[in-house]
Amino acid sequence: MKSKIIIISILLLLSACSSQEAKISFKKTKFQFEYGETIEISASQLTDSDDKEVLESMKVETDKLPKDKNYIAVGTYKTRVTYKLNGEEKVKFINVTISDTTVPEITLKQEIIEVDQHTESINYNESVEASDLAGVTLTYDDSAVNLEEQGEYSVGIKATDSNGNQSESTIKVIVKEVVKETPQPQDTSGNNSNNAPETTPTSSGPYYVGDIMVVNKKHSLPQSYAPGENATAGNAIRQMIGDMQAQGFDISNSYSGYRSYEYQAQLYQSYVNSHGQATADTFSARAGYSEHQTGLAFDLLHTNGTLVTNANEANWIAQNAHRYGFIVRYQAGKESITGYQAEPWHLRYVGSQAESIYNSGLTLEEYLGVPGGGY
Known part of the structure; x- marks a missing residue:
């Protein structure tokens, strides 16, 4: 009888162990x-x-969870977990929550939009982009803009993704006065009866050496030349900015690119008022003499909005800009040749010839054999 009790006890113990083994605890x-x-x-x-x-x-x-585009949609889902225990298929459920806390990224293709007075409307989407994994919508608050009145206005930008996340930015709008040109009588005496400044642009179009446009203190652009940002150059500078950001450099998505003749005139005059003309001429171009009017020049900015001067970023730009079709236009030690102080932030798009110019170590004036320096 005693042996039977022992056998029964052993069987009960084995049954209990088997029951414990059949259960897996989820932490x-x-x-x-x-x-x-x-x-x-x-x-x-x-x-x-x-x-x-x-x-x-x-x-x-x-893999059975619902998707939004290529990703699992935002929400909380009861999700199956399957596994085998002692050869038997088991099922347990866990909760998987997908949240979206990332705000859309706004990119300004240009910092300033210039339009003529009495323009009917402005297409902001030509100058602004927004990106997000979820769908994103751009809206603009231009209630302060008066297209009938010349002036400088700020337009609010709001990007909203499909999950409700928002980011904001602003873009500047300059409404320009439409000036009708009055024909001037010709002076056949050989004297300049209008007493125009010696540096007034008189060229009928851009000056080229081969396929490279040259704009400096000896070669100007007419007031009517207004191409806007060059599409190829714009794509190249944004690619370069993106690559720098991916490597951890302090570079903003925003940059100073195309400037019209009129805007450059205002900018230059503000520097003259602050620093005097002689000093202003060492770092700011007069209207018609700015590379920014070509749509091929870009000033890079730190994320705080200041021009790029830190050695870390400046050295990388100097050594890599040519891979994107750019040259650093104004180099240290070449001020007498270019006519401007060194600007590690100022890039000029020259396309396929960038590598050759970079390897030469020369300024654009030296490389092309054209005069530069002062006016």
Whole structure:
């Protein structure tokens, strides 16, 4: 009788052990991910079990979760977890939450939009881009802009993604006065009866050496020349900015690119008023003599809005800009040749010839054999 009791006890103990083995404890049943993030949940995150069969067979069925575009949609989902224990298929459920806390990124293709007085409307989308993994909508608050009145206005930009995240920025709008030109009588005496300044642009179009446009203190652009930002150069500078940001450099998406004749005249005059003409001429171009009017020149900015001067960024730009078709236009030690102080932030797009110019170590004037220096 005693042996029977012992056998029964052993069987009950084995049954209890078998019951314990049939259960796996999950140490975590709630997981959270950012929208667009790859969802990876390992067996070791779910359980402390060291059962090889359990660990090797465990699978989280995230492939069945609903998608928004190419990513799992925002929400909380009861998600199946399957695994095998002692050869038997088991199922447990966990909660997977997808949240979107990332705001859209706004990129200004140009910092300033210039329009003529009495223009009917402004297409801001030509100058502004927004990106986000979710769908994004741009809206503009231009209630302060009066297209009938010349002046400088600020337009609010708001980017909203499909999950409600928002980011804001501003862009400047300059409404220019439309000036009708009055024909001037010709002076056949050989004297300049209008007493025009010696540096007034008189060229009928850009000056080229080969396929490179030259704009400096000896070669100007007419007031009517207004091409806007060059599309190829604009794409190249944004690619360069993106690559620099990916490497951790302090570079803003915004930059100072195309400037009209009229805007450059205002900018130059403000420097003359602040510093005097002699000093202003060492760092600012007179209207018609600015490379920015070509649509091929760009000033890079730090994320705080100041011009790039830090050695870290400046050295990288000097050594890599040619790979994107740019040259650093105004170099240190070449002031008498270019006519301007060194500007590590000022890039000029020259396309396929950038590498050759970079390797020569010469300024654009030296490389092309054209005069530069002062007016």
